[in-house]
Amino acid sequence: MKTRCMAAVALALFATAGCVSQEEYDNALKKIKELEGQVSDLTGMRKLDQERIDGLTAENETMAAKLEEMGVKLSDLSGSLSATKEDLEAKKKLIEEMKKKEELAQKRLATLKSMLEKFKALIEGGKLKVKIKGGKMMLELPSAILFESGKADLSDMGKATLSEVAAVLVDIPDREFQVAGHTDNVPIKSTKFPSNWELSTARAVEVVKFLQSMGVQPTSLSAAGYAEYQPSAPNDSEDGKAQNRRIEITLMPNLDELPDLSSLESELGQ
Numbered sequence: 307m308k309t310r311c312m313a314a315v316a317l318a319l320f321a322t323a324g325c326v327s328q329e330e331y332d333n334a335l336k337k338i339k340e341l342e343g344q345v346s347d348l349t350g351m352r353k354l355d356q357e358r359i360d361g362l363t364a365e366n367e368t369m370a371a372k373l374e375e376m377g378v379k380l381s382d383l384s385g386s387l388s389a390t391k392e393d394l395e396a397k398k399k400l401i402e403e404m405k406k407k408e409e410l411a412q413k414r415l416a417t418l419k420s421m422l423e424k425f426k427a428l429i430e431g432g433k434l435k436v437k438i439k440g441g442k443m444m445l446e447l448p449s450a451i452l453f454e455s456g457k458a459d460l461s462d463m464g465k466a467t468l469s470e471v472a473a474v475l476v477d478i479p480d481r482e483f484q485v486a487g488h489t490d491n492v493p494i495k496s497t498k499f500p501s502n503w504e505l506s507t508a509r510a511v512e513v514v515k516f517l518q519s520m521g522v523q524p525t526s527l528s529a530a531g532y533a534e535y536q537p538s539a540p541n542d543s544e545d546g547k548a549q550n551r552r553i554e555i556t557l558m559p560n561l562d563e564l565p566d567l568s569s570l571e572s573e574l575g576q
Contacts, residue, residue, distance in 0.1 A: 445471065485514050486531070490534055
C-alpha cells in the first residue's frame, strides 16, 4: 500500500512538470505494477513461511509431548519388566522347592509300595490290613490275633505276626512308628484294667516293647491308647465290635514330605 502511494505521487509530479512523455509514463506505470506484483508475491511467501513456521512449531510441541509421554511409559515399562523378573525368580524358586518335595514324596511312595509288597502274605492271610488315613499309611492288626480277650499279653500267634511286621519296619530308616490300641465299647472293670483306657494303652505298650525286642529302634516308637473313642465301625454288631478291637501301627510322615498317597490309595481299592 505504501509503495502504491509513492508511485502515484511520483506519477503526479511527473505529469505536473510536463516533462514526462506518454511512453515514459506508461513504462513507469508498468514498472510500478511489476513492483506491486513482487511485493504481493513477497507478502504471500511471508504468510506461507509463517504458516509453515507455525505448523512446525505445533508439530515440534506435539513431538515433545509424545517424547515426554514415551519417556514416562518407558519408565513404567522398565519398572514392570523389573517386577516381572522378580516374579519369575520367585516362581522359579517355588518350582525348585516343589520339585524337591515331589522327589521326596515319590521316594516315600516307593518305600510304602515296597512295604505293601512285603506285607502281602499277612494281608492275604487276614492277619493284617493296610489303610491310608489322613495321608499316612496305617497297619491294622486285629486284637483277636494278638491278645486273648481282656488281656494285654501277646499270644504266640501275635508274636509270630509281629515278628514279620518288625522285619519290615526295621529296614525303614529315619521313620517314626506310633502304636495305638483300640477297644470296642464294652466296659471292662478289673484290678489290672479299671477301664478300656488302661487296656488299650497296655496293649499298645506291649506291642512297642515286642517290636523293640525284634530290632526296631525304641527312639522311633511311641504308644497310645484310645479306648473305644475312635471306632472304625459301629458297635451295634459283633462284627463291628471285632473290627474296633485292634492295634494300629502308623508310619508317621517326615515334615518335609508331601502326604500325597492318592495313587497308592487307589491300589488298595479305598
